[in-house]
């Protein structure tokens with residue numbers, strides 16, 4: 001039996017279905033209410049197909065591992081979303097920070113509430129679900145870039161991709177997309193990746209980038225009242241796909 005019978009966990013269970021695995025033992029009530037519940041609610045209301053697939057194993061990020069400023073992560077192997085409880089413990093402060101990110105166009109416009117951090121991670125969950133069905137987000141991003149910008153994401157060289165994202169970040173999903181791409185760019189370039197990369201490494205690079213862009217589009221599509229053209233194309237694609245399957 002689940003020992004955690006807090007009210008908000010019962011609400012989550014009613015949203016996600018009786019069989020959903022929900023492990024939130026170390027997560028404070030306040031965080032569940034302000035960050036998790038709103039995001040899950042938004043997600044399953046708009047995309048009921050997510051009801052059967054969201055498993056919430058939420059743990060705290062150990063500050064020693066990784067960046068202290070990281071707010072949340074998703075592990076596709078264990079399917080567990082981790083929240084940095086240190087960051088989430090002061091919701092008011094975090095709320096202010098996310099609002100500021102929104103004003104500065106670091107995150108997609110209209111997504112300046114803490115629960116959108118969680119929705120970004122749910123975007124990764126969805127990406128994994130699609131992958132298990134043989135649909136790769138790299139291809140989704142590629143076809144959306146083609147449709148909106150008349151560019152084929154798959155065929156861009158890494159350098160072209162970075163300059164494209166730089167120029168178009170605000171029309172993609174906010175400046176953070178540009179930063180993410182640059183972080184990957186430098187991470188990969190450190191290992192002399194750009195001098196001597198294999199096809200697999202090249203694909204790994206594009207996949208990593210497209211997954212982050214995809215998670216940001218999900219965040220924008222679900223939270224913003226007026227999602228941009230790029231996110232809207234991807235959101236509609238997802239809806240149509242699950243309507244047909």
Ligand SMILES: [Zn+2]
Nearest residue numbers: 120124212215
């Ligand atoms: Zn991410």
